[in-house]
Amino acid sequence: MKTHAQAVVIGGGLVGCSILYHLAKLGWTDVVLLERDELTSGSTWHAAANIHGLHDNNNISKIQYYTMKLYKELEAETGQGCGVFQPGSLYLAQTEAREHQLRLQEAKARYFKADFHNISRDEAERLHPLVDFDGIRCIMYEPDGGNVDPSGVTQAYAAGARKMGAEIHRFTPVTATIQQPDGSWIVETPKGSIHTGWVVNAAGLWAREVARMAGIELPLQPTEHQYFVTETIAEIDAMDRRLPSVADRDGEYYLRQEGKGLLIGAYERDMRFWAEDGTPLDFAHDLFPDDLERIEENMMRAISRVPAVGTAGIKRVINGPMIWSPDSAALYGPVPELRNYFCCTGIIPGFSQSGGLGLMSAQWIVEGEPQYDMFAWDLARFGDWADKAFTKARVQDQYANRFKIHFPYEERTAGRPVRTRPAFALQKDMGAVFGLNYCWEHPLWFAPKGVEPQETYGFTRQPWFDHVGAEAKALRDGVGVIDISNFAKYEIKGEGAGDWLDRVIANRVPSQIGRSCLTPLIGKRGGIAGDFTVTKLGEDHFFMVGSGMAERYHQRYFNEVARPETVSFKSLTVDLCGVNVAGPLARNLLSRLTQENLSTASFPFMRSRRISVAGVEAIAIRVSFTGDLGWELYVAQSDQVKLYTALLKGGEDLGVCPVGSRALLSLRVEKGYGSWGREYSPEYWPQEVGLDRLIKMDKPDFLGKAAYAALADRAPREKLVTIEIEADIADASGGEPIFLPDGTPVGRVSSGAYGYSVGKSLAIGFIKTAHAAAGTAVSVAILGRDYKGTILAEPPFDPRGERLRS
Numbered sequence: 001m002k003t004h005a006q007a008v009v010i011g012g013g014l015v016g017c018s019i020l021y022h023l024a025k026l027g028w029t030d031v032v033l034l035e036r037d038e039l040t041s042g043s044t045w046h047a048a049a050n051i052h053g054l055h056d057n058n059n060i061s062k063i064q065y066y067t068m069k070l071y072k073e074l075e076a077e078t079g080q081g082c083g084v085f086q087p088g089s090l091y092l093a094q095t096e097a098r099e100h101q102l103r104l105q106e107a108k109a110r111y112f113k114a115d116f117h118n119i120s121r122d123e124a125e126r127l128h129p130l131v132d133f134d135g136i137r138c139i140m141y142e143p144d145g146g147n148v149d150p151s152g153v154t155q156a157y158a159a160g161a162r163k164m165g166a167e168i169h170r171f172t173p174v175t176a177t178i179q180q181p182d183g184s185w186i187v188e189t190p191k192g193s194i195h196t197g198w199v200v201n202a203a204g205l206w207a208r209e210v211a212r213m214a215g216i217e218l219p220l221q222p223t224e225h226q227y228f229v230t231e232t233i234a235e236i237d238a239m240d241r242r243l244p245s246v247a248d249r250d251g252e253y254y255l256r257q258e259g260k261g262l263l264i265g266a267y268e269r270d271m272r273f274w275a276e277d278g279t280p281l282d283f284a285h286d287l288f289p290d291d292l293e294r295i296e297e298n299m300m301r302a303i304s305r306v307p308a309v310g311t312a313g314i315k316r317v318i319n320g321p322m323i324w325s326p327d328s329a330a331l332y333g334p335v336p337e338l339r340n341y342f343c344c345t346g347i348i349p350g351f352s353q354s355g356g357l358g359l360m361s362a363q364w365i366v367e368g369e370p371q372y373d374m375f376a377w378d379l380a381r382f383g384d385w386a387d388k389a390f391t392k393a394r395v396q397d398q399y400a401n402r403f404k405i406h407f408p409y410e411e412r413t414a415g416r417p418v419r420t421r422p423a424f425a426l427q428k429d430m431g432a433v434f435g436l437n438y439c440w441e442h443p444l445w446f447a448p449k450g451v452e453p454q455e456t457y458g459f460t461r462q463p464w465f466d467h468v469g470a471e472a473k474a475l476r477d478g479v480g481v482i483d484i485s486n487f488a489k490y491e492i493k494g495e496g497a498g499d500w501l502d503r504v505i506a507n508r509v510p511s512q513i514g515r516s517c518l519t520p521l522i523g524k525r526g527g528i529a530g531d532f533t534v535t536k537l538g539e540d541h542f543f544m545v546g547s548g549m550a551e552r553y554h555q556r557y558f559n560e561v562a563r564p565e566t567v568s569f570k571s572l573t574v575d576l577c578g579v580n581v582a583g584p585l586a587r588n589l590l591s592r593l594t595q596e597n598l599s600t601a602s603f604p605f606m607r608s609r610r611i612s613v614a615g616v617e618a619i620a621i622r623v624s625f626t627g628d629l630g631w632e633l634y635v636a637q638s639d640q641v642k643l644y645t646a647l648l649k650g651g652e653d654l655g656v657c658p659v660g661s662r663a664l665l666s667l668r669v670e671k672g673y674g675s676w677g678r679e680y681s682p683e684y685w686p687q688e689v690g691l692d693r694l695i696k697m698d699k700p701d702f703l704g705k706a707a708y709a710a711l712a713d714r715a716p717r718e719k720l721v722t723i724e725i726e727a728d729i730a731d732a733s734g735g736e737p738i739f740l741p742d743g744t745p746v747g748r749v750s751s752g753a754y755g756y757s758v759g760k761s762l763a764i765g766f767i768k769t770a771h772a773a774a775g776t777a778v779s780v781a782i783l784g785r786d787y788k789g790t791i792l793a794e795p796p797f798d799p800r801g802e803r804l805r806s
């Protein structure tokens with residue numbers, strides 16, 4: 001075994017082998033994979049190994065298509081069979097909501113130029129004569145769907161990696177990982193140690209144990225999962241082709257051909273955790289005892305849909321472990337608190353995603369950033385608040401509801417509340433319906449008296465539509481109070497603080513006390529890694545506000561610029577609460593509670609001051625994400641209730657209204673404002689989202705300067721535009737594809753909402769530059785149907801920013 005390597009991958013399951021292969025493919029051939037047993041000895045060997053292309057998330061669809069294509073290429077490249085069967089998949093809708101979901105996916109497939117299309121019942125019966133399609137209102141067909149051989153695929157990745165020079169050592173358990181002062185690692189095994197630049201934790205079921213070797217906890221929890229395979233079914237035996245798989249998600253089971261029988265698997269409500277206190281080290285090619293009773297309800301639904309299942313004997317039952325994150329997406333990316341330690345674990349649909357995950361992981365390690373925005377998978381979306389109790393509650397919910405439809409604005413309730421602010425109880429009494437942002441409970445909307453504060457979900461407009469509208473209008477007509485405590489807040493202080501910050505952000509740090517600036521943070525590929533408001537509070541003293549959900553994600557970037565000992569960098573997200581007082585009467589309201597002169601002459605837009613409001617010391621910044629006249633006020637947590645109450649009481653006669661984040665979404669969309677994670681992501685260039693004007697290339701250096709310089713003169717591939725849509729019963733919410741009237745795909749929605757104060761259904765979206773001119777007629781696939789839209793020349797609310805500056 002070699003003693004030095006560029007990277008050591010821990011775990012020879014499907015995912016570890018894919019990462020090894022892709023590292024080598026990107027040129028890192030001095031890489032080693034260590035497997036404690038045989039390859040595939042975690043979840044991989046016993047998987048049903050179904051594969052699909054389309055996903056609700058556009059980028060995950062991209063990597064799933066990449067993976068499906070890769071399996072065939074791997075076979076050709078390595079000579080190792082992957083056992084790829086692609087007889088197609090049938091997707092069934094029993095409910096209207098499921099039909100909307102499938103039709104939206106069909107529209108997305110048109111956008112990706114992928115094949116996922118509606119078929120008639122006759123056609124479906126011809127494709128799968130064993131299925132009873134009664135009660136099915138819509139059927140989609142994905143010709144590429146199918147399954148692979150779990151061991152074949154893993155061995156193919158391994159063979160491909162070896163061919164390029166990578167080493168694989170089986171029966172070589174990693175026993176310790178020790179960080180070195182220079183950021184490299186010593187990886188210890190009973191066969192010797194390896195000094196490596198990067199450690200990759202791909203230890204699947206044992207990812208928690210391997211992470212603990214480096215001193216970190218991962219929010220992961222294994223569960224049992226079962227499927228069974230029937231004896232030979234005569235009709236299948238008599239066929240000269242393979243049957244498509246069946247995704248009857250309303251029935252909560254999956255079904256496909258296996259040999260001459262059928263394979264049926266289920267995510268049952270009465271699920272079982274496994275290995276809560278740690279995965280046993282002696283577990284390898286093992287299974288649990290069968291417990292088919294637990295999945296009986298799902299089985300009965302499968303039998304009523306495919307009666308042949310009911311008469312065939314059961315040949316084999318597999319009850320094996322899989323390991324879940326709290327939202328069932330992968331835990332992937334470099335651990336922000338460590339140097340050069342990468343995780344890629346907690347993967348449920350590993351066979352649909354292994355190739356893309358391997359590629360994205362290798363890109364991140366070798367090139368510094370993946371090509372797609374994969375925040376939905378980034379382990380930094382969880383903080384240490386994702387403890388064992390939270391993880392278990394969420395995993396239970398994810399497992400038991402695996403096939404439930406994910407509606408726009410969905411907020412799962414399991415395991416909550418975890419992080420609350422002092423005003424939580426007060427807001428609850430006021431009728432607040434809460435959502436989560438980095439696990440903080442924050443008001444989404446407020447139910448008026450007599451209305452149940454209850455969320456409902458659907459693709460169409462929901463009962464909260466009017467209540468959110470009333471909040472948005474109250475703010476635009478008078479004044480609203482928005483709890484913005486979930487924004488991330490940072491303090492940078494000490495001699496040299498401004499110089500350090502100037503080397504991080506792309507805009508110039510404000511030079512005068514009391515000034516604020518907006519700034520992008522530039523990523524490794526020159527895209528938008530973040531957007532912040534930076535305020536100079538005093539000499540060598542700065543206050544910065546950014547995306548709350550991205551706080552741990554941004555930490556990676558802040559770590560990149562060496563900070564002099566004289567400069568302290570502190571998160572104030574927990575310590576401070578925030579409130580945005582906005583609307584044309586915001587000044588009237590605030591003036592009642594403070595002695596400060598709030599006139600524009602004295603306190604103009606983008607200026608800040610420490611003020612006393614209602615007897616509370618606050619950092620006041622004259623900005624508002626609503627696009628209206630407004631101030632953001634940041635106060636100590638202990639003062640939150642006092643300030644919030646004073647604002648609402650003090651403005652009763654002005655019609656002051658508590659406003660939730662759902663109304664804020666509508667207000668910012670009316671104003672065409674982008675938001676991190678939607679419009680701003682490392683995938684988009686600054687000139688594509690209109691942030692290039694904030695980049696100061698004449699500064700000596702800042703994060704991502706060289707990468708941006710390399711693309712600064714390039715024409716935008718796409719443009720961010722605002723679209724008015726002739727929608728009636730539903731609005732865009734993000735992800736919907738956009739077409740020209742002749743059906744040519746030209747873009748996708750990044751954010752959507754009804755603009756209550758302008759009376760229009762609106763979307764912000766990316767459109768290919770050649771088609772992004774104002775006035776262009778487009779269609780937006782809401783509910784999977786084409787709704788007419790027009791690209792607007794400017795945002796419909798206050799395009800010249802007069803209200804903001806008034």
Ligand SMILES: Cc1cc2nc3c(=O)[nH]c(=O)nc-3n(C[C@H](O)[C@H](O)[C@H](O)COP(=O)(O)OP(=O)(O)OC[C@H]3O[C@@H](n4cnc5c(N)ncnc54)[C@H](O)[C@@H]3O)c2cc1C
Pocket residue numbers: 010011012013014015016034035036037038039040041042043044045046047048049050051172173174175202203204205206207210225226227318319320321322344345346347348349350351352353
């Ligand atoms: C019953 C069942 C059915 C499934 N069906 C499907 C399906 O139809 N489609 C689909 O896409 N997915 C399916 N899955 C999920 C799929 O199996 C997983 O997504 C995939 O196997 C995860 O692979 P992995 O490489 O991340 O982890 P694992 O397969 O768990 O691999 C981890 C590896 O790390 C090794 N390791 C651990 N600790 C150490 C150490 N200290 N030193 C060295 N090596 C170590 C282990 O021995 C193991 O080989 C199914 C899972 C189950 C349980």
